[in-house]
Amino acid sequence: MSTASEQRPTDVSRRRFLGYVLAASTLTVAAQLGEGAAAPRAEAAVPGVPEPADLYDLNDMLTDATLATANLITITLNPDGTASFALPRAEVGQGITTSTAMLIAEELDLPLDKVQVSLADARPELLFNQLTGGSNTTISTYTPVRVAAATAKQQLLEAAAAELGVPLSALSALQGVITAPDGRSLSYAELAVKAASLTNLQVSVTLKPASAFRVIGTPQNRVDALDAVTGRKQFAMDVQVAGAMPAMICRPPTINGTVVSVQNQAAVQAMPGITDVAVVSTGVAVRGRTFGQCIDAVRALQVTWGPGSEDAATDATVLAELRAAENPIVTPPLPLLTKAIDARFTFHFASNSALESNCAVADVRADSAEIWASVKAPITAQEEIAGRLGLPVGAVTVHVTQGGGSFGRKLFHDAALEAAEVSKAMGKPVRLMWHRTDDFRHGRVHPMSISRVRATYSLGQVLTLDQRHTSVATEFGHGLGEIITSSVAKLPVGGLTFSETIFSLTQQTPYNFGVTTQLLTEVDNGFHTGSMRNIYSPNVRCAQELIVDQLAAAMGQDPYHFRRNFLKDQRAVAVLDKVAQVGDWGRTMAPGTAQGIAIHPEYHGFVAVLVEIDCTPATVNRKIPDAVTGPRVTKAVCAVDVGLAVNPKGLEAQMMGGIMDGIAVTLTSSLHLDGGHFQEGSWDNYFYTRQWNTPPELDIIVMPPTTGTPGGAGELAVAGSMAAVACAYGRATGIMPTTFPINHDAPPAFTPLPTVPPIPQSPTDGLSRAY
Amino acid sequence: MPSHTFVLNGQQVTVDVEDDVRLLWVLRDILGVTGPKYGCGLGVCQACTSHVNGRAVNICCVPVSDVQPTDEVTTIEGLPATVGQELHPMQQAWLDMDVPQCGYCQPGQIMAAVAMVLQARAAGQQLGDADFDQIRNICRCGTYHRIREAILSAQTKF
Numbered sequence: 001m002s003t004a005s006e007q008r009p010t011d012v013s014r015r016r017f018l019g020y021v022l023a024a025s026t027l028t029v030a031a032q033l034g035e036g037a038a039a040p041r042a043e044a045a046v047p048g049v050p051e052p053a054d055l056y057d058l059n060d061m062l063t064d065a066t067l068a069t070a071n072l073i074t075i076t077l078n079p080d081g082t083a084s085f086a087l088p089r090a091e092v093g094q095g096i097t098t099s100t101a102m103l104i105a106e107e108l109d110l111p112l113d114k115v116q117v118s119l120a121d122a123r124p125e126l127l128f129n130q131l132t133g134g135s136n137t138t139i140s141t142y143t144p145v146r147v148a149a150a151t152a153k154q155q156l157l158e159a160a161a162a163e164l165g166v167p168l169s170a171l172s173a174l175q176g177v178i179t180a181p182d183g184r185s186l187s188y189a190e191l192a193v194k195a196a197s198l199t200n201l202q203v204s205v206t207l208k209p210a211s212a213f214r215v216i217g218t219p220q221n222r223v224d225a226l227d228a229v230t231g232r233k234q235f236a237m238d239v240q241v242a243g244a245m246p247a248m249i250c251r252p253p254t255i256n257g258t259v260v261s262v263q264n265q266a267a268v269q270a271m272p273g274i275t276d277v278a279v280v281s282t283g284v285a286v287r288g289r290t291f292g293q294c295i296d297a298v299r300a301l302q303v304t305w306g307p308g309s310e311d312a313a314t315d316a317t318v319l320a321e322l323r324a325a326e327n328p329i330v331t332p333p334l335p336l337l338t339k340a341i342d343a344r345f346t347f348h349f350a351s352n353s354a355l356e357s358n359c360a361v362a363d364v365r366a367d368s369a370e371i372w373a374s375v376k377a378p379i380t381a382q383e384e385i386a387g388r389l390g391l392p393v394g395a396v397t398v399h400v401t402q403g404g405g406s407f408g409r410k411l412f413h414d415a416a417l418e419a420a421e422v423s424k425a426m427g428k429p430v431r432l433m434w435h436r437t438d439d440f441r442h443g444r445v446h447p448m449s450i451s452r453v454r455a456t457y458s459l460g461q462v463l464t465l466d467q468r469h470t471s472v473a474t475e476f477g478h479g480l481g482e483i484i485t486s487s488v489a490k491l492p493v494g495g496l497t498f499s500e501t502i503f504s505l506t507q508q509t510p511y512n513f514g515v516t517t518q519l520l521t522e523v524d525n526g527f528h529t530g531s532m533r534n535i536y537s538p539n540v541r542c543a544q545e546l547i548v549d550q551l552a553a554a555m556g557q558d559p560y561h562f563r564r565n566f567l568k569d570q571r572a573v574a575v576l577d578k579v580a581q582v583g584d585w586g587r588t589m590a591p592g593t594a595q596g597i598a599i600h601p602e603y604h605g606f607v608a609v610l611v612e613i614d615c616t617p618a619t620v621n622r623k624i625p626d627a628v629t630g631p632r633v634t635k636a637v638c639a640v641d642v643g644l645a646v647n648p649k650g651l652e653a654q655m656m657g658g659i660m661d662g663i664a665v666t667l668t669s670s671l672h673l674d675g676g677h678f679q680e681g682s683w684d685n686y687f688y689t690r691q692w693n694t695p696p697e698l699d700i701i702v703m704p705p706t707t708g709t710p711g712g713a714g715e716l717a718v719a720g721s722m723a724a725v726a727c728a729y730g731r732a733t734g735i736m737p738t739t740f741p742i743n744h745d746a747p748p749a750f751t752p753l754p755t756v757p758p759i760p761q762s763p764t765d766g767l768s769r770a771y
Numbered sequence: 772m773p774s775h776t777f778v779l780n781g782q783q784v785t786v787d788v789e790d791d792v793r794l795l796w797v798l799r800d801i802l803g804v805t806g807p808k809y810g811c812g813l814g815v816c817q818a819c820t821s822h823v824n825g826r827a828v829n830i831c832c833v834p835v836s837d838v839q840p841t842d843e844v845t846t847i848e849g850l851p852a853t854v855g856q857e858l859h860p861m862q863q864a865w866l867d868m869d870v871p872q873c874g875y876c877q878p879g880q881i882m883a884a885v886a887m888v889l890q891a892r893a894a895g896q897q898l899g900d901a902d903f904d905q906i907r908n909i910c911r912c913g914t915y916h917r918i919r920e921a922i923l924s925a926q927t928k929f
Contacts, residue, residue: 093873093912131875221869228874229862229881231806231847238805272789290788290796295812315790355810355818355875355911401899404808404875405911625905626815649869653914657872660913683816683909692904695916762793764811765831769814771890 015142015207019151019199020072027077027155027195031147033088033129033140063307073141075104075148081176081189083110083152086120089141090132090376091224092354092403092410093657094714095650098223099138102647106215107149107208109173110188117223122378122398132376132529133411135603135712138646142710143207150205159195160186166743175402185251210644210708217705223337224402236359236401237433239372244361244429245275247422248294248302250284251438253755254308254676256526259284263302271297278425282442285422287430292762295435299757309526311676315448315744318523318673319346322450322470325523329454329466333516338458341550345453347539347738348670349472350446350575351686352532356404357439362419363429370393373416374403380477381413382670386419408531412444412477435759437681445671445678446532447472451543455513462551462566465513469540471483474499474523474531497522499557507540510549510601511566512516533661535604537719538741542666545598545723546736559727560585560597571706572599575608575639583637589732592616593634596728600720603712605642609659609724611635615732624692626666626684628749631732634724637698638717643707651713652700656716659698660689665718666725666737668693672746681753681760780849781806783840790836795819797835798846806847806878807891810909817908820879820886821846827886847878850885861885864925872912879920880908890928898926 020030053138076084083104101115108115123130141710153173154328160178161168163186170181179185227233259279268286269277273293278285285295306748331340360373369389375381378398386396403410418430434443449471456464476498503520518540552562560580567573576599579585585595589612597610614634622629638655645651668687671678680686722740730736739745753760776785779802786797796810798804798821807830810818814832822845823832823838830844838844850859856865861881871877883906891898903919910918 058836093871095872105915117889222871224874225866225869225871228871228877229847229865230851230858231878233874234805235808237799237809237874240803246796273792290800291791291809291812292792292796292800293789296791353911354873355808355909356815356873357809403873407911433809436813436816622904653869653872656916657913680924682811682813684813688909688911688912689915690909691906691915691919694903694919696900698916760813763814763832764791764827764837766794766814766835767823767837769832770826770828771886 004234007218012206013208015209016204016221017147017207018502019147019203021151021155021197021203022074023197023199025194025196026079027152028074029071029148029151029155030074031144031151033073033126033144036551067259071171073144073148075152076550077152077188077195079192080191081187082114082116083108084116084118086118088120088123088126088130089110089137090374090400090403090410091119092374092376092404092406094654095222095647096137097649098220099646100141101223102215102220103142103145104149107146108153110176112215112220112223114176114388119400119402121400122382124382124393127380130379135714135716138710139604139712140566147205147236150207151203154203155195156188156191161192165193186531189376190519191511210705216646217644217648220647221649233402235356235404236361236373237431239361239401240362241361241372241429241431244363244431245287245289246291246294247285247287247430247432248298248435249280249438250286250292250298250303251419251442251758252283252305252308253758254311255442255528256309258306259589260304260306263304264300267596268297268300271300274277276426276428278422280418280425282418285425287426287428291433295762297760298759299761300456308676309462313673313676315348315673318448318472319450321523322448325521326450326452326470327466327468327519327521329452329468331454331456331466334456334463335458338463339554340454340456341547341554342454343547343736343738344445345451345543345546347449347451348669349448349663349673350532350742350745351440351443351680352407352409352446352530353439353443354405354407357434357436358415358443359433360416360419361429361431362416362423364389364420364423367391369420370397370399371416371420372401374401374410375416376406376410377413381416382754384413385417387415389420389424407533409444411583437753437759438508440671440680440686441678442528444528444530447474447527447529451539451540451751453547455547457551460555462513463515463616465509465516467540467544468521469503469518469536470521470523472527472529474520474535475529476502485681503536504749506602507536508601509544510568510572510599511563512568513566534715534718537600537664538662538722540717541598541600542723542726542740544725546730549727549730550736558586563597563599567599568600569606571641572601572606575599575606575641575703578639578703579608579610579637582699582701583635586609592732594732596726597728598720598723600716600723602719603716604707604717605640605711605713607638607716607720609717609720610637611724613725613728613732615729626750627690628687629692629745630667630754631729632693633663633695636695636721637699638704638721639701640716641703641706641714642711642713644705644710645702646710648702651702654713655700656698658715659721660694661718662721663693663725664689665741666722666729667741668743677755678754679748685750685752687749773836775835775838777838778815778841778843780845786835788835791834794830794833794835794844798830804846806849806877808875810876817883818876818879820882820908822882822886825889827883847882850882859885860928861925863920864921867924868917868921869919870914870917872914876908876910880910882909884922888922898922
């Protein structure tokens with residue numbers, strides 16, 4: 001009979017999992033993806049009314065969604081002593097191939113450089129389990145990957161015990177070598193084949209305790225850095241596929257415009273290098289020997305275009321639509337003497353364009369198709385491409401290539417779908433790439449939104465905080481929708497749309513502000529939208545933190561101490577204290593300069609950001625050709641607690657990038673809509689952070705492990721830094737900013753490129769600008 | 772079709788292609804040299820930055836007919852050979868600082884950095900904070916800070 005204490009899970013039992021040894025010629029092990037979610041979740045206990053995301057957030061949903069449908073992920077130990085693993089996720093710069101290799105190296109006791117992590121092709125049997133998004137990769141794969149690696153090590157130890165004739169418990173494994181007490185040793189290379197199994201076996205393995213970690217939690221350089229700095233890293237357009245010649249699309253002058261007729265198809269097809277011209281659903285496709293000749297052909301095409309879906313739209317008309325759709329805030333009866341702060345913020349369209357523009361290689365045959373592209377939802381891509389081509393899903397292979405950035409863009413597979421259509425229309429393989437100008441004008445955008453925030457306070461307490469976020473609809477058609485459909489019954493929020501569900505699962509108010517509500521309303525129209533790094537959070541958090549500064553001022557408190565007093569979670573307090581201390585919060589600042597501080601909770605983690613901004617005329621008016629200089633963030637201090645940082649160096653990199661994004665969307669980056677199209681068409685029109693906007697001082701502090709399990713990292717810093725920069729700007733100028741980026745309504749800093757022809761010719765003065 | 776000869780990463784090459792095709796496409800689409808990347812085709816993002824006779828050039832803006840038979844075109848693939856090492860000190864600094872994230876812009880960043888250091892050196896100077904305003908290369912992952920650190924650490928090592 002067992003006692004209650006025996007039934008309580010012990011530390012060891014919490015680390016015991018089932019792994020699989022698969023029948024193969026060399027040691028091959030597996031684990032079920034999704035087991036990481038099996039551990040019980042602590043319910044949050046907070047005063048006031050908890051919001052849904054306090055109890056169950058997007059990552060819980062993404063992880064839980066994998067439970068029922070999980071399938072096996074496999075590690076192979078090769079006869080040369082290296083281990084191979086095909087990660088069913090997309091690497092787009094966030095460093096997951098490195099952190100995954102670290103997990104394997106840890107449990108397998110193998111040097112990091114002997115672990116090879118590649119990207120898996122689309123695997124339909126994984127269902128929901130092959131989506132890269134929501135900063136969920138490490139959260140959902142942390143346990144399964146380690147279980148597979150631990151299974152491999154256990155099998156190697158058993159093989160070594162038999163070979164050396166000593167008990168398994170007497171052996172030790174280190175750096176890919178198993179050693180007996182008498183000094184005899186066998187390398188993993190010598191054991192890989194001997195440890196292979198003739199049949200599939202299920203085995204029980206125990207993971208290392210955190211106290212034994214030698215790799216996890218140590219700063220490691222990226223496993224793909226050498227390839228990146230030598231030019232050997234292969235992106236989709238670098239993959240050599242026989243016969244796949246360059247292809248481009250001549251696109252309409254306005255969003256969703258259509259081809260009515262092409263006047264000179266034969267003449268364009270006869271241009272130097274051009275092999276094919278074909279009308280497709282998004283425009284007129286050309287294929288040629290070089291992309292340069294494709295550009296010439298696109299520019300030469302004479303096309304009669306039908307109207308687009310947004311031809312009359314401007315920033316002002318969309319803003320008016322949003323205002324009309326905004327839901328009112330109904331505040332319950334409050335005590336006499338209650339005061340209120342009420343403000344509305346506008347966040348303009350922004351581009352999630354990566355430096356690698358939309359692109360894909362497609363080789364479509366009569367009865368099969370092969371695609372090469374960086375896609376974060378490859379199963380959805382495979383299904384949709386099969387549907388478009390009229391092929392069975394199994395006849396379409398989607399190879400996931402290394403991605404040149406994503407920022408949400410690669411959740412969609414627009415170029416892969418287009419490449420498949422073009423390849424089919426021409427009957428030839430193509431290497432399809434979007435011109436940069438198209439990528440800004442016809443690529444997906446972060447939707448325009450407005451956020452109204454009303455807070456009430458009395459006698460030193462905040463009584464209510466209501467936020468009404470009204471946005472052009474964000475498309476989630478990349479497969480996240482399927483997860484929600486399957487999971488929605490489990491959620492503590494019922495009757496919401498997909499977007500509302502995502503919103504309520506990601507947005508939290510980290511403060512004890514009494515009755516808090518945060519609601520999303522969407523205006524649906526024809527814009528091509530998508531999640532941009534951190535989805536709603538940068539805008540929602542920025543609006544809320546600006547109101548927090550206003551509350552602090554109204555209640556006569558310092559912004560840091562005010563936040564500290566009202567924060568719900570001690571982990572939030574710890575990161576806030578850390579940036580205040582390292583960033584010397586409250587130091588005397590010159591006129592026109594100021595500090596700003598903000599906090600953001602998400603992905604089971606917390607980030608605090610302190611910035612210093614310089615809004616003095618000498619800085620704001622700095623002249624750099626074809627640039628927006630403006631206010632300069634001169635210093636950024638960031639403290640991050642993700643529970644457990646698998647690779648602190650990689651986490652620092654993600655914080656650094658997130659801060660640059662936060663600076664961009666606050667100060668310089670937006671798209672201007674006019675006449676049915678976005679005006680921006682180049683990186684000197686769309687002002688993402690450049691060297692001249694980069695803070696000269698940057699300090700990122702990774703907090704020691706708190707929860708012992710990793711949270712999400714890839715997007716966490718964007719919201720915190722956007723809010724901190726906005727707060728600093730408000731404090732430096734004495735005027736709370738309400739339009740973002742702050743320069744959006746200023747006279748444009750560029751002359752828009754023409755829309756006909758849709759793309760500009762490359763200059764010819766390269767040599768004269770040599771330096 | 773016109774024929775064009777130049778020296779690419781130490782080897783003489785001859786390509787038959789129309790005069791106005793930009794060098795970037797000659798390298799990538801015809802010769803299969805994919806280190807230089809496309810990011811705009813407008814000389815703005817600088818992802819294609821390579822060297823012509825040791826100076827940084829946006830090769831998306833160079834018609835192949837502008838390149839003479841004796842011109843030395845060096846891409847990231849040919850950079851190490853300039854010092855007879857496996858890696859150029861700038862590449863090594865990039866590794867030491869773990870600069871790359873997605874890596875797409877990094878060949879262009881490194882080629883630009885090497886040329887800037889050499890340009891400053893020719894003027895008897897070293898690069899400092901103010902000089903970084905001259906670097907126009909986009910890094911959409913936002914690795915700018917580590918790029919600065921890598922350049923500062925490498926500039927005295929070659």
